[in-house]
Amino acid sequence: MKTTLSLLFAAFFVFSLSMDADAFFHRSGHDNHGAQHQEKDGKNHGHHDDKAAAHDAHDAHAHDAHEEMYDLGSLSVDGVKGNAHISDVREAMxxxxxAETHHFMIHFMDEASGxxxxxxxxxxxxxxxxxxxxAPIRLIGMDGHFGADIILEDKGTYHFTVGSALPDEKRRQYEFSFDYE
Known part of the structure; x- marks a missing residue:
């Protein structure tokens, strides 16, 4: 019973997060191509029907020796430095x-105070x-960074646009890319 209640709560929480992410990008003036979680090809590109299980699986293997982490670089916007990474979590998932293959994460640091x-x-x-x-994917605060498990299906270059509304209420946007080989 406890497990069922936990899963129901997690599913409700995840559903509300995806709606918040869509609203966030819509408010910030980005072109929102609808709240659908599937692309034109009918495939799910980075969205979770069961984020609770995916998050638990990632936590269980978060720093597994088999997991490869790639530094996507750092970018400073209006006094806040964003440092992004991506990890291959395919085996753990x-x-x-x-189906998730990677964990995208970004750490923010106030440049003035550190x-x-x-x-x-x-x-x-x-x-x-x-x-x-x-569609926008909400990044969840965890262990000093914001992150989400995503699906990268095809080899090639992926571009990540991160939108943030941090406690100072300034909206910032960060751009990163990743060559998936």
Whole structure:
């Protein structure tokens, strides 16, 4: 019973987060291509029907020796430095029956104080190698960064646009890319 209640709560929480991410990008003036979680090809590109299980699976293997982490670089916008990484979590996720292949994460730091920023609303849009853009994906605050498990299906260059509304209420946008080989 406890497990069922936890899963129901997690599902409700995840549903509300995806709606918040869409609203965040819409308010910030970005072109929102609808709240659908599937692209024109009918495939799910980075969205979770069961984020609770995906997040638990990632936590269970978050720093597994087999996980490869790639530094996507740092970018400073209006006094806040964003440092992004992506990890290959394919094996850990497959072990629990999940399709997600990577964990995208970004850490924010106030450049003046050097303090880590761990609160706010953060989402990412992903443009795949074919030039198709995903709906916004809400990044959850965890262990000093904001992150989400995503699906990268095709080899090639992916572009990540991160939108943030941090506690100072300034909206910032960060751009990163990743060559998936």
């Amino acid at each position: 497959a072990a629990v029956g999940m 303090d880590s920023i761990e609160e706010g609303t953060v989402a990412v849009r992903i443009v795949n190698p074919a030039g198709e853009q995903s």
